[in-house]
Amino acid sequence: MKRQKTPMVLKIKQVITIIIVGLIVIWFLTPLVLITISAFASPSDYYQIDKVIPTHFTLSQFKSLFFELEAWKAILTSIKVAVVTMLLSFVIGLPAGYALSRYIFPGKNFLKLLILATRMFPLMILAIPLLIIFMRMGVSDSIWGTSLAHTAMVLPMIILISSSILSGVSVDYEEAAMIFGLSRIQAFFKITLPLALPGLAASAIFAFIISWNEVFVATILTLTNRTLPAHILKTAMASPDYFKFTGGFIMAIPAMVFIFFVRRHLVTMWGISLK
């Protein structure tokens, strides 16, 4: 009983869709485009008040940010922390994710609830006691301390995401492999893991990004071995504006690359991790 739509109505609908798409694109991309421009704009253009769009571009603020302000050290620390977090959370979280996806056992719901509760809890506040604990253990102000804290933060997400990705691989394949004489562990490494690899890789980079972005815990746990966001937070107030833009741009690069690579898993991944 659908009313027939006239070409005119369809045309109007199309135009409205295009306008809304245009607004969305402008709203979401403008800040990114503008910080990219500012990151490369020469400081003199920036301070020239009647110059809206800069015309001179330079890499000099990258150079001074990297070497004079020692941002390269912070970037390197950030990468190290993120990689350790990624590996650690995977080694610890993947078996649990597998258990959730493949077994039915008493207490499963409780464990799931525990993971979800951990996810909901404001873990950032643990930075204070962790600092005291790390100071006692002698790993304060180190890559290890920050990584250990970040791992605790991403672990619940990695378990939930990996369990849902592994659930996506049919048990039948694994069973078939076991019928042909593979042990369960062999079946996992030879059959399930390769099939789940794209999704798992996406969630691994997800862990990397969360650690790369995390600022609160990293700032509290470190003094000299600061990660990049901690470094920016501590020094931004005292730095000239153009360094802030360059810093913000560098912070954004991995995020943009990441989103591009995992665009197929976006909805599943964040849908799960945030629920």
Next chain:
Amino acid sequence: MISFSLREKNWIPYLLFLPVLIYLAGFIGYPLLKALQLAFSSEEGKFGLENFITLTQDSTFWKALKNTLYLLITIVPLQVILAFLLALFVNSRFKGYMTVLYIISIPLALSDVSAALMSYNIFTSHGFLNKFLMKFGFIENPIYFFGLGLSSRAFWVIVLTELWRATPLVFVILLASLQMISKDYFEAADVFGFSKWQKFFHITLPLTMPSLQSALLIRTLFAFQIFGVVWLLSGRDIPILAGEVYYQQAELNNFRLAATYGFIIALICIIISWVYITLLRTKHLEMER
């Protein structure tokens, strides 16, 4: 799947979970106890409410609580409404919707530090907005958004930044749940001659309600942890709860008060989650009756 797992020894899943449990006990459970101990100990190390008394007598605490709540009340509803509209729009699957989905998703992976600096780039005195407005003669002198006594302006910049940065997070949750709605419902509705609005209120809205609610809860909980954007854009001009944790620890080296602030954030989050879960459960039961 059941038969498959029953054949095996039933301690395997527990063994697989063991590393996680040990890790969480060590790096969440133990620090949590330590935090409680800090929050409830006096300067001499005795148990007491001294820290909470100090806190409630400090006007900054009340300001921080107020500002955090203001930000929450302003940002979260707007975010959820905007995200819902965006999700409905993208879910209509016009030509090229995947590209739009991709563009909306970019802020998902962006840090709050980065987002704050992007805002700063636009709203600072030499920023794009001021230069643009002056170039075209809308204003004579730059409008200052940041600095002493301008916290009400900075507040709105923070709101905009958070809307830009975190709306996609809600959007993705809602889109995921919209995509789960079976097409059969809408086809059935077509057969009965439902209008577009009827379909929305009788099918889409009720079926996305659980996701809508959980998105609301998650955003509310995260709003109590807001830190990077506020700290970078206004420093302590707009005191907030998480900012005070940082300030007490990093600037004043007062671990006990920092932990007390943290305890209050956690307490609020737990109470909100608890209220939310009980409210939903009763509703659920009523519907079943």
